[in-house]
Amino acid sequence: MRVSTGIKGLDEMLDGGFPEGRVILLCGGPGTGKTIFSLQFLAAAAERGEHGVYVTLEEPKSLVLENVEVFGWKLREREANKTFRVLDFCAVPFGVETYEVKSRDTGDIVLSMTKDLVNAVKEINAKCVVLDPLNSITVHEQRAGLKRYRIASIFDELRKLRVTSVLTSEVTSHEDFYMEEFLADGVIWLEKSIQNFNLIKTVRIEKMRGVKHDEQPRRYIINDKGITVYNTEPVKF
Numbered sequence: 001m002r003v004s005t006g007i008k009g010l011d012e013m014l015d016g017g018f019p020e021g022r023v024i025l026l027c028g029g030p031g032t033g034k035t036i037f038s039l040q041f042l043a044a045a046a047e048r049g050e051h052g053v054y055v056t057l058e059e060p061k062s063l064v065l066e067n068v069e070v071f072g073w074k075l076r077e078r079e080a081n082k083t084f085r086v087l088d089f090c091a092v093p094f095g096v097e098t099y100e101v102k103s104r105d106t107g108d109i110v111l112s113m114t115k116d117l118v119n120a121v122k123e124i125n126a127k128c129v130v131l132d133p134l135n136s137i138t139v140h141e142q143r144a145g146l147k148r149y150r151i152a153s154i155f156d157e158l159r160k161l162r163v164t165s166v167l168t169s170e171v172t173s174h175e176d177f178y179m180e181e182f183l184a185d186g187v188i189w190l191e192k193s194i195q196n197f198n199l200i201k202t203v204r205i206e207k208m209r210g211v212k213h214d215e216q217p218r219r220y221i222i223n224d225k226g227i228t229v230y231n232t233e234p235v236k237f
Contacts, residue, residue: 003128003164006044007037009229013205013214018186021162022209023155025134025180028190029172032201033222035059036068037190038130038166040226043073046084050127053085053120055113057136060104061088071226085120089113091136099140113137114157121161129158133168134180148179155183185209190220202235 002016011017018024028034042052056064065075065086078084088104101110110116121129134151141147158165169180181187187206192199202217220229 004044004048006040006042006047007220007227007229009218009220009231010203010227012231013203013218013229014208015212018164019208019211020164021159022185023158023165023167023183024186024188024208025169025184026166026188026190027169027171027181027206029170029192032190032192033220033227034168034170034190035064035132036071036222037227038132038168039064039068039073039075040071041166042084042128042130043071043075043226045128046073046078051083051085051124052128052130053087053117053124053126055087055089055117055129055131057089057091057101057131058133061086070224082124085124085126087116087120091140093140099137101137114154118157118161121163127163129161129163129165131165131167133170135170138180144179148183151180152183181206186211191217200235203229 001020002018003020004011004017005014026034026037039054042054045052068075075084079086089101089110090104092100092102101113102108103110120126138147138151141150186208189204189206190201192201201220203220204217205213205215214231217235218229218231219233219235220227
């Protein structure tokens, strides 16, 4: 089965949407719209009557919800109705190669972020999950083997829950090695560049296991309705 991304044009590129129950990695630099993409995905799920959980590890919950109010997705209302849940965490370095995850609401140390996420999914019977960004819980780990294990553990837990997940990754270059791209079921890149004094935003599906998809870069825009992809138009540079 397919799960709609909630983004006009991208579903068409994916032959109907994300494969249900898979882990999708959303890569991009600053200002490309990763958080907007993620919350648009959850808002679309809510419109279908499917509950969702959003985990923020960088921006405070209040700021995240304030920034997307312009789109009219009613996320605060949905949270009050317990059809949408936000886990407001922050990763704090502790020592040279370790970190602690804390609740931004209480300041308490979170003993297991994954366990809290699993509990939140089960409490509201969520079908869709977003973790934004994944880098926050891997940037402090210098050992490649342990970093891969931690990423794989999170991915495995999400797959066991049978939720469709989008995990954002703050990256700017295809040249660097990112092990999470190999572990994810799908990888989507959001990019922007200046061409002839014009800002061009493009989306590209790098991989999507088990799904026929459009591999060509396509232009997208962000307006007061969110993200729209022009899936039938070639990108002109």
